[in-house]
Each structure stands twice: as C-alpha cells, then as structure tokens.
Amino acid sequence: MRKNIAVGNWKMNLSFDDAKALVSELVKVDVPDNTDVILGVPYPYLAQMNEMVSGASKVSIAAQNCHEKEKGAYTGEVSTGMLSSIGINTVILGHSERREYQKESAELLAEKVNTALAAGFRVIFCCGESLTTRESGQHFDYVADQIKDSLFDLDASAWKQIVLAYEPIWAIGTGVTASPEQAQEMHAHIRKQLAEKYNQDLANDTSILYGGSVKPANAEQLFSKEDIDGGLVGGASLKAADFSQIIKSF
Ligand code: 13P
DSSP, rough: OOEEEEEEEEOOOOOHHHHHHHHHTTTTTTTTEEEEEEEEEEEEEEEHHHHHHTTTTEEEEEEEESSSSSSOOOTTTTOOOHHHHTOOEEEEEEHHHHHSSSSOOOHHHHHHHHHHTTTOOEEEEEEEHHHHHTTTOOOHHHHHHHHHHHHHTOGGGGGEEEEEEEEEGGTTTTOOOHHHHHHHHHHHHHHHHHHHHHHHHHHHHHHHHSSSSHHHHHHHHHSTTTTTEEEEESSSGGGHHHHHHHTTTT
C-alpha cells in the first residue's frame, strides 16, 4: 500500500535558530499511521536537523537539491555522497523554481535522478504546468511529458524510490490552490501514465503528492481524494502549528 506523505519544503527560508525551534515542535507531533513526514531543509542545517529528528521514527530530512556528478571540481555544489555521509537519503528534484531559475532541463533532471537513485536515495520528483499551459488546455500532456522525459527510462524496480509531486506553478506561493477536483484529475492522469508505461501495481504503489498553497484549511479536502497521497508544502510548513495541522489532516 502506498504511503501518505507530508513534505515541508522550506526553500530559502528560516534562520538556524528558527529552524531548530520549528523542528523541536514538529518532532512532538503525533503522526498518523501509514504516514511519513519529510522536511526539505537548506544544506547548512541538514546534519543538525537530522540529529534532531533521530528519535521521531516517522520524521525524516531531505535535501532540496543535489548535483548530478558524484564528485569533482564543481565549486559550490553538493553531491549525493556528501549527503549520504551525514545520513541524508532523500532529495527533492525537479522543483519548478529550480527548473525556472537554475534552468534545470528534463535531461539534467534525468541525470540527477539517476545519480540519486544509484546512491540509494528516495527522490521526490516535482512536475506541474504554468497558467499559460493550463489555459491552452495542454496541461495533461505537459505534465505527462515532464514525467516521461526524466523518469521513463527507469526500470520498474527503481520506482520504489520515487515519490511524485504535482505542483501547478500557478498555485505555488499564490494563495490560489488547485481545487481538490482539479488536483485529483491530474493525479489520476499521472497514475494512468505509470500504469500504461509499467503496470497497475506500480502505479498503485507510487505516492503522488499535491503542492501549491496547501494550508490547514484545505489539506483535509485535498488529501481525502483517492489519488492524492499527501502534500508538498511551502509557506505553511514554516509554522509549527500550521504544518502540524496539515500532518494530522490524513
Ligand atoms: P507553497 O505551499 O508556499 O505554495 O509552495 C509550494 C511549493 O512549491 C512546495 O514545494
């Protein structure tokens, strides 16, 4: 059975002290059964945050990025080997902000995914269309292509390490959430792609998260949809009370 997952993506927010205060609250949350909580933490805080969650079996820490090469002369970059060596084994890849601002292409993302999987990581892979793409009616094909272009060379066995996150760009940080029906419709479409390319069991076993202005007021409605297995949460994951409530919404 696929897992419910609440991921907090802190992005480039929080001081070290604020981060410690937030995590010290989150480790006290009574996480529902069959649910994982993952915190996407800035690089400098990873080791400390990982230490802080070590006693909370359902809470783990993820990096927000990794490099596609294993090591070498890449000033400012961080490898999967470095992350593993401090106990980090989950990474968020393909976020629309990195696709846009760092110009990460489908090919580069495929390379990053392969590197991360080879290092034994779980990958939270993001996809999602812009408003223009949705308004042109191309959103289903666009999202399917994002998944095909970066993930469909993988063997079926690799999918045990993949979590998908559908994040429509028009809903990120805007306060505009996709309606539960809009999100469900896209999630079902994504699951259908997996069933057609691989098989129905693999499709059923893959967690697909929704991201884009998830908050306490809408989490329960979103998570109650058949194909929505949790959330990738930005702004609301920075406040202990809000994120705790989202975690309890399953
Ligand atoms: P918001 O929840 O702030 O809209 O961000 C969503 C997101 O991009 C999470 O990765």
